Amino acid sequence: MNASADRPSWVTGALLAGLAAAGLLLFSGLRQEWRAESLQRSQELRAVGPDLQQLAVLAAAWPADRALGSRIDALLKAPASGFAQIAVSDARGNLLLRRGVYDRLDLPFPAAVQRQLRKLLYVLRSHEDSQRPALDAAPGYVVRFRLFNGAHRVSEPAIQALRQGARAQMLLALLLLGGFGYGLRRQLQPVVDWRRRLDGRRRLAGQLPPEITWQLRESLRERVGRALDGLQYAIFLVGRDARIRYANSAAERLTGWSAADAQGRPAYTVFHTVGEGGIPEVTPVERCLREGEDLPPQPCSLRTRGGEIRPVEVMACLLRDADGVVDGAAMLFRDLTASTRQFEALRREARLSQSVVDHLDEGLLTTDPAGVVRSANARAQRMFGYSRDEMAGVTVTKLMPVPFLNTPGVRIGDYIGARPAAHLPKVVGWRKDATTFPVELWVQPMSVDDSSGLVVIIRDITERLRGENLASRLGRLLDSAMEEIYIFDAQTLYFLEVNRGAQRNLGYGLEQLAQMTPLQISEDLDAAMFQSYLARLRGGDTGHLSYRCRHRRADGSSYPVEVRLNFSREEEPPVFMAIVADITERQAAEERLHQLAHFDALTGLPNRTVLKDRLDQALLSAARNARMVGVFFIDLDRFKPINDRHGHETGDRVLRAAAERLKQGLRNADTVARLGGDEFVIVAQGLRTREDAGRLAQKILDSFHAPLLVDGLSLPVTPSIGIALYPLVETDTEGLLRYADSAMYQAKQAGRARYHLFEADLAPERRRRLELQREVHTAIALNQFRARLQPVTAVQGGALSAALLRYDWQHSRHGLIGEDEAVLAAQQAGVRADLELWCIYRACELLAEAARRERAMPPLLVDISAFQLRTADFGLYAADLIDRFRIAPAQLVLVLRASGDEPLALHDAVLALIRRGLRFGLHADTVIPALPDGAPPLSLLVAGAGLPGLAQGQLPVLARQLGMALLVRDVDSAAQLAALAGAGAGHLGGEALQRGMELDPFLEFIQPQELQPL
Structure with missing residues (x-):
């Protein structure tokens, strides 16, 4: 045995x-x-x-x-x-x-x-x-x-x-x-x-x-069960009657039945397999016992004890005893939930990819190397009229018989990597209904794992060829046009089409122009302005617009053009069309007309029309920069005898020579014009004093000391000059010309060859104001201003918190000029910025002197204009003063004054000072009714004692809202001081509290005072 x-x-x-x-x-x-x-x-x-x-x-x-x-x-x-x-x-x-x-x-x-x-x-x-x-x-x-x-x-x-x-x-x-x-x-x-x-x-x-x-058999089962648990496999052992003998932990988890509850139960009552619609099916282990053979792994759906449907993979095999008799069966199964999810995700991705391919505008085929179609997207199916199933197995030669069927030697592989413009036979598609259409092919090899094939992209070019034929006919019409015609892309601005007239005028070929934009062929066309033109057309503000510029040829020369620009939204993508006319001859004619209308035909000088326009501009400029404008009325002495003796032609040459003499002695900003006959007018800008006007007139007289050489003749000619100065003479353009003409006759009556300045009767106050305007710049340069320090005290406690920098001007003739009048004179003279820089200089100098004496100083408040913060010169100058005098930037508080519409922008140099500790305050009239955006960090709100918002209680509320301290200055009377007792101000300064002092008495004044700086 x-x-x-x-x-x-x-x-x-x-x-x-x-x-x-x-x-x-x-x-x-x-x-x-x-x-x-x-x-x-x-x-x-x-x-x-x-x-x-x-x-x-x-x-x-x-x-x-x-x-x-x-x-x-x-x-x-x-x-x-x-x-x-x-x-x-x-x-x-x-x-x-x-x-x-x-x-x-x-x-x-x-x-x-x-x-x-x-x-x-x-x-x-x-x-x-x-x-x-x-x-x-x-x-x-x-x-x-x-x-x-x-x-x-x-x-x-x-x-x-x-x-x-x-x-x-x-x-x-x-x-x-x-x-x-x-x-x-x-x-x-x-x-x-x-x-x-x-x-x-x-x-x-x-x-x-x-x-x-x-016990040994049960121990062996438990060991196998635990091993399968570690591998995430569940196992049922059943007898010949299909009743469960053993279930491991994984089986308990997947079915929801405990091993004790499942023991002895029929397998189908524990392992519920269901098909579509939830219909129960025979369990694999029962099929295995019934058919007498093992079942390979197969997927199925398991309904758990809790009713959940779970995908599983199950296999079953027979168990036999030593005699080969079937003793039962074993069923192994595992959870496929995660794998099923991954498979579904891959399937969704595949469907998405197929959907993307189906939505392409081009037809797409995948073939084997011989050209047999494996798959086709929806566009290809519609293009050829076949269904998806009908396309599978069809050859490329059937779909596109021209050239693959009727041209020997041409294969689909010949088109691999070839561009549509390559010299290959044209391809014609053949639909299921026997109609044909022209196509464009792109073929690329494809290799996936061990499989190779081709990707064939097909584009129906019927409409494109129809459009190209139409474009060809239109192109011939455009090429025959006399104007230059350009069509350029609405996004890139590159030229798409350029007619022959434009190519001929510019000297560029079509390939060169395809790499250029309108800005590249235009000399004086501003890019920002051109973009604004395009934006107006895109927005529909206008159907077309015109502008002028100059086109630059390939040889570097240029010519004037007039451009009529249109926008075509019907094109896909949209395009701009420019019709350009060469206006060289028209512009020359316009320039001749302009010259005749605005310039003297004999001398080429501006005529009365241009003279009045330039004089108007000069008067406006004088009002802004506080400079004088001089009108010089010139008449040539004894010109009529020369004209009578030598003839009109010689007289004309004398006038031209005199005009040249006048132009040689003038600045570029000055204007010399001819009014008619032998009368000329010069407009001189930027004069500071009457002496400047006299020097210019004498220079003109000196230029005529030498006689004029005309037609071999030496002709002595001298001018008589009358001068009228604005604003010494407050009048308009015609008034200045009239006063200058009157002064010229006075010069002739005084003996000719001289100048005479028109003197107007000025009120004493106006004369004083004009003199201050002329002399304030010199006063700043010569340090004729005197700085004073006015203490500022805190309302609560009365401690000294700051000092206001005040100043006055000790004038040699007019005596003491107050701060307000000095600021007004500097403003009208255009040197207010210089005066404010002088104030900062003096403030730094005083702080440095106090530090040298080892005396404590409160912060100094200095008034400046807000526009200073936008300039690099101010920031660099202030930084240089702070470094030179070695003072702490926090010792300075710059109190800004700006108009309501003036932005408080900051230059980088000023931002650097702010980071170092420089502080700012703001005049209250600047922030009423609202504080402008973009203001620098502000810690102090400064108001005059007479400001209406202070009496009405608005400023204290505003200061609290802005997180600033409120300082009231110019408290010059006891009545004002009493009125401010309960107004809510934090700090006060003015004559009623303490007059302004120079440094020495100021230091003595503050020595016993309690100092609590802002």
């Missing part, structure tokens, strides 16, 4: 079932691992694909262009690329270049040993791959490369799940194979009969009692 015959048949069945399950699990695990590696390789190729395509393009230029080697070195040196070695071959298989990170590794071994060590390093630390990039510029080039292990390793859930599932299945297979080997070895050993020891029905005499044998 052999050993196998003495053992129960179910042991042999279990071993065979385990072997089958191990084989299935091993096959499934290896298959999933192969899929994971394929996905990983696809990810790696996608990551390095752009680099490989670039290498292939560079290889096409090798060895003329050495950029290939440089690019390979850069990729090897970049850790993020992951390359260990790169080799590039041409289409014939010839190796062009190969380099690796270990090629320069210098080891203390012979060369042959070093080569073997390098190969070993490459094998151990990297894996090999290759790619043939499908590029037009580099056909057939192959890039072989080695990537470091782990480079471009991705952790996508799908790949991770595949790897984990594969490893779990292979581990379970190894465990089952180990169990099979162990069981087989025990089967072949006659001494140990585990099958009989586990079989309670067949027990040899003298062996273990039944209760111990049952």
Whole structure:
């Protein structure tokens, strides 16, 4: 009696079932691992694909262009690329270049040993791959490369799940194979009969009692069950009656039935398999027992005890006893929920990709290398009139018989990488209804895993050809037009169409103009203005507009043009059309008319019309910059005798020569005009004093000391000049000319060849104001102003908190000029900024002097105009003073005054001072009714004692809202001081509290005072 015959048949069945399950699990695990590696390789190729395509393009230029080697070195040196070695071959298989990170590794071994060590390093630390990039510029080039292990390793859930599932299945297979080997070895050993020891029905005499044998069998089941639990596999063991004998923990978790509840129940009452619509199905283990054969792994739907439908993979195998009789069956199953989700995600992605492809405007076919269609998108189906199923298996020659069927030697492969403009036969599509249409082809090779084929993109160009034919006819009409016609893109502004007239006038070819925009051929066309023209047309504000500019030819010359610009929204994409006319002759005629209308025909000088316009402008400028305008009325002495004696032609030449003399002695800003006859007028701007006007008049007289040389004659000519100065004479343009004419006659009556200044009777106050305006600039330069410090005290406690910088002007004739009058004179003279800079200078000087004496000083408040903050000169000058006198910027508080519409913008130099601690206050009249945006950081609100908002209680509320302290200045009377007692001001300053003082008395005054700086 052999050993196998003495053992129960179910042991042999279990071993065979385990072997089958191990084989299935091993096959499934290896298959999933192969899929994971394929996905990983696809990810790696996608990551390095752009680099490989670039290498292939560079290889096409090798060895003329050495950029290939440089690019390979850069990729090897970049850790993020992951390359260990790169080799590039041409289409014939010839190796062009190969380099690796270990090629320069210098080891203390012979060369042959070093080569073997390098190969070993490459094998151990990297894996090999290759790619043939499908590029037009580099056909057939192959890039072989080695990537470091782990480079471009991705952790996508799908790949991770595949790897984990594969490893779990292979581990379970190894465990089952180990169990099979162990069981087989025990089967072949006659001494140990585990099958009989586990079989309670067949027990040899003298062996273990039944209760111990049952315990061993249960122990073995528990071990196998726990092993399957670790592999996420559930198992049911059933008897011949399909009732459950054993269930592991995984089975409990998946079915919702505990092992105790499932024990002895029919399998179908615990493992509920359902089909579509929730219809119950026969369980796999019942089918296995009924059909008497094992069931391979198959998916099904399991309804758990709680009613949840769960996808599972299940397999079943028979269990036999030692006699080969079926003793029961084992059913293994695992949860496929995660795998199903991943599969559904992949399927959704595939549907999305197909939807995107179906929505393309072009038809797309995938074919095998011979041109047999594998798939077609929706556009291709509509284009040819076939359904998706009808398209599959159709050949390209049937869909496009011209040229692939009627032209020998032409194949679809000939169009690989070819552009539509290549010299290949035209392609005609053939629809299912036998109608034809012209098409454009793009063909590219496609390789997926081990399968290769072609991607064919088809475009129906019927409408385009119809449009091109129409455009050709219109182009011939436009080319024959005399005007220049340009059509340019509405976004890029590059020219799309240019007629021959424009090409001829500019001297550029069509290819050159295609790379240019209207701005590039226009000399004096402002880019911002041109964009505003385009914006008006795009917005529909106008249907067309016209402008003038100059077009620049290819040789550098230019000519004037008038452009009529239109916008066409009907085009796709929209375009602009410009119709341009050469206006050289028209402009010359206009210039001649303008010259005749505005300039004297004899001398070329401006006439009375231009003179009055320029004099009006000069008067406006004088009002802004506080300068005088001089009107010089000139008449040539004894011109009539010269004209009578030598004739009118000589007289005309004398007038032209006199005009040249007058122009030579003038500045560029001055204007000389001829009124008629021998009368001329000069308008001189920017005069400061009457002496300036006298010097200019004397210069004109001196220029006529030499006689005029005309037609060989030496003719002495002298002028008589009358001068009227604005604003010394407050009148209009005609009044100035009239007063200057009157002064000229007085000069003639005084003996000719001289000048006379018209004197108007001025009121004393106006004369004083004009003198102050003329002399304030000199007073600032000569430091004729005197600075005083006026204390500012806190309302609560009476401590000294700040000092106001006040000043006056000690004038030599007019005596003491107060601060307000000095500011007004500086404002009218255009030097207020200079006066404010002088104030800052004096403030820094006083602070530095107090510091030198080691005396404490409160912050000094200095008034400045807000426009100063926008200039770099102010910021740099203030920074220089602070650094030169070595004072703390926080010791200065600049009190700003601005008009309501003036933005308080800050220059970078001023921002730098703010970061160093410079502080700012604001005059209250600046922020009423609202504080302008963009103001600097403000800590103090300064108001005059007579400001209406103060009496009405608005300013204290405003100061609190803005987070500023309120300081009231110019409190010059006891009545004002009493009125401000409960007004809510934080600080007060004025004559009623303390007069302004120079530095020494100020320091003595503040010495006993409590100092609480702002």
